[in-house]
Every structure is written in C-alpha cells, then in structure tokens.
Amino acid sequence: VLSSAQDFDFFYFVQQWPGSYCDTKQSCCYPTSGKPLADFGIHGLWPNNNDGSYPLNCDSHNPFKSSEIKELIGQMQKHWPTLACPSNDGLKFWGHEWNKHGTCSESVLDQHSYFETALRLQKETNLLEILRESGIRPGGFYRLDEIKEAIKEGLGFAPGIECNRDESGTNQLYQIFLCVDNSGKQIIECPVFPRSKCRDKVEFPVFPSITEEGQS
Ligand code: 5GP
Ligand code: 5GP
Ligand code: 5GP
Numbered sequence: 414v415l416s417s418a419q420d421f422d423f424f425y426f427v428q429q430w431p432g433s434y435c436d437t438k439q440s441c442c443y444p445t446s447g448k449p450l451a452d453f454g455i456h457g458l459w460p461n462n463n464d465g466s467y468p469l470n471c472d473s474h475n476p477f478k479s480s481e482i483k484e485l486i487g488q489m490q491k492h493w494p495t496l497a498c499p500s501n502d503g504l505k506f507w508g509h510e511w512n513k514h515g516t517c518s519e520s521v522l523d524q525h526s527y528f529e530t531a532l533r534l535q536k537e538t539n540l541l542e543i544l545r546e547s548g549i550r551p552g553g554f555y556r557l558d559e560i561k562e563a564i565k566e567g568l569g570f571a572p573g574i575e576c577n578r579d580e581s582g583t584n585q586l587y588q589i590f591l592c593v594d595n596s597g598k599q600i601i602e603c604p605v606f607p608r609s610k611c612r613d614k615v616e617f618p619v620f621p622s623i624t625e626e627g628q629s
Contacts (some may be wrong), residue, residue: 421460421468421517423604424593425573427536428453432551432620433587434496436579439486451551451620456588456595457510458531460517463604466606471517477508481524486529488532522597525575530597538600540589542618543567551619557611560586576611585616 431449435441443449461467483487495506507528515527517555521528547563549555557574573590592603 416526421440421595422463423595423601424597425457425459425461425607426531426538426591426593426600427456427459427588428535428538428540428591429456429496429588430586430620431494431496431508432530432618433577433579435620436615436618437577438580440498441496444490444495444499445467445502446490446494449496449620450491451622452492453535453589454496455493455531455535457514457613458518458527458534459514460595461605465605468517469513472519473516475516475519475524477504477511478524479504479508479513482507482528484559484599485525485528485532489528492532492535493528496629497523507510518595521595526597534591534597538568538591540564549617551617554614554616555586556575557609557615560615560617564589568600570602573603573606574615575607576609576615579618580621583616584612584614585618586611595618 428451459467484609489507490503493503493507495501495503497506506539511524511527515524518527544563546567549560549563560574561571570591574586575590577582577587579585590607592602593599
C-alpha cells in the first residue's frame with residue numbers, strides 16, 4: 414500500500430532542442446548563467462507506465478532542496494539549462510521537475526541520484542553527435558523517419574519525437590524521448606511512445622549565435 418503511489422514501469426528521458434523552444438511565438442529567456450550550448454538540453458526524467466499513464470507529484474513531503482545537488486550545479490547549468498522567461502538561475506525548472514516527476518521515483522533515486530542519473534544518461538546518448546553522423550544537422554529539413562532511424566542506428570534504440578511550431582507555423586524537432594529501465598541504469602526499447610504531432614518533414618532549426626541573431 415505504501416509504495417503503490419510510486420510504482421512505475423520505466424522512465425522517459427526527455428531532451429529538448431533549445432532552438433525549437435526559443436523560436437516559438439512564446440520566445441525564451443536565457444538563464445542567468447548565460448546562453449546555453451547549441452546542444453540538446455535535459456528536460457526531465459519522467460516515471461511512466463507501460464499503458465501510457467503516469468504518476469505526478471508523488472510526495473509533497475520531499476520537496477526539492479538545492480543543497481542536495483550543490484556539487485552538480487555547474488553541470489546542471491551546462492546540460493539542463495532553463496529557457497523559460499523570466500530569466501533565472503534554473504533552480505525553478507529543476508525543482509519543478511523533481512517535485513512533479515522525481516518524487517514518483519524516489520524509492521529508486523533520491524534527489525542527488527535523480528539529477529546525477531539524468532546527467533549521466535545525457536552524456537551516454539550524445540544525440541547531436543549521433544544525428545550529425547547521419548548528416549542531420551541544425552539548419553536543415555528532414556523526414557521524421559530519417560531522424561528516428563538515425564537515432565536507432567546510433568544508439569540501438571528508437572526514440573519518440575515531439576514537434577512544435579516556430580513563429581511562422583513550421584513544424585520542427587522539439588524534444589527527443591528515450592526510455593530507461595525503472596532503476597535508471599540503462600536505455601531500453603520504449604514500451605509505449607508519446608503522441609507525436611510531427612509532420613512527415615520537420616525542421617531542425619539552428620540555435621543561433623548572437624551574431625546570427627543580429628543579422629536576421
Ligand atoms: P505537454 O502537455 O506539453 O505534452 O506536457 C506537459 C507536461 O506533462 C510535461 O512537461 C510533463 O511534465 C508531463 N507529461 C506529458 N506527457 C507525459 C508523458 O507521456 N509521461 C509523463 N511521465 N509525463 C508527461
Ligand atoms: P513539464 O511540466 O512540462 O515537465 O515542464 C515544463 C515546465 O517547466 C513549465 O512550467 C515550464 O515553464 C518550465 N520550464 C522552465 N524552463 C524550461 C525549459 O527550458 N523547457 C521547458 N520545456 N520547460 C521549462
Ligand atoms: P509551464 O507553464 O507548465 O511553464 O509551461 C507550459 C507550456 O508553455 C510548456 O509547453 C512550456 O514548454 C511552455 N513555456 C512556458 N514558458 C515558456 C517560455 O518562456 N518560452 C517558451 N517557448 N515556452 C514556454
């Protein structure tokens with residue numbers, strides 16, 4: 414009974430392309446630590462069930478405490494940057510992810526291990542490099558199938574892909590979902606994929622440098 418609220422089957426490990434968050438109608442704000450790398454950033458590690466359902470906000474008695482991840486902050490700023498407005502140091506985004514999702518896997522990953530696990534998974538997957546090896550780079554349009562195939566080939570596991578729209582309505586690659594076993598140790602084949610909303614052809618937009626922004 415005690416543990417039933419935290420039962421889940423696997424994690425979604427979700428990474429976001431900053432270019433696709435920032436070029437929307439809503440725009441974005443860089444964190445106070447500075448412009449993020451032109452690389453996929455972590456969005457979250459989300460407990461999920463095989464039937465597509467998922468638990469949320471599982472333990473209000475175990476709220477996010479920045480003191481638990483002090484030693485990870487530097488890496489978090491680099492690899493888990495917040496792009497929401499108004500500009501802030503990221504603690505809000507990380508706290509939101511812990512409180513909403515992390516508390517639902519606290520029986521396997523405490524706060525420090527939760528963030529450490531996500532950072533490790535991102536290092537292990539290196540999506541930008543995998544895509545580049547298949548000729549898929551920011552600045553181009555690609556078939557959805559071709560993006561999925563490239564990741565399957567480079568990583569051994571097929572991803573879920575989420576698209577959004579830029580300011581002019583163009584369909585673009587926004588988030589990549591990978592699945593992870595419920596101990597957080599390894600990438601697995603996804604038991605179920607999130608709904609995709611991607612068209613056949615999707616843009617992989619650049620995350621412009623300040624110079625490019627100035628030119629446009
Ligand atoms: P959206 O409505 O933008 O797809 O999702 C809003 C939020 O709901 C996400 O940021 C995430 O916190 C949660 N969410 C959406 N889809 C899923 C899912 O398939 N699994 C889990 N665990 N959370 C999800
Ligand atoms: P979710 O609830 O979908 O897991 O997470 C999205 C929440 O985190 C939203 O409230 C959003 O405003 C906030 N947030 C802060 N920074 C970011 C970011 O860089 N990307 C996304 N997707 N959400 C962010
Ligand atoms: P959350 O309110 O739950 O902050 O965000 C709700 C939705 O709006 C999420 O899909 C999140 O990614 C998006 N969102 C929130 N704040 C921003 C922002 O500053 N810029 C952009 N592009 N999206 C945002």
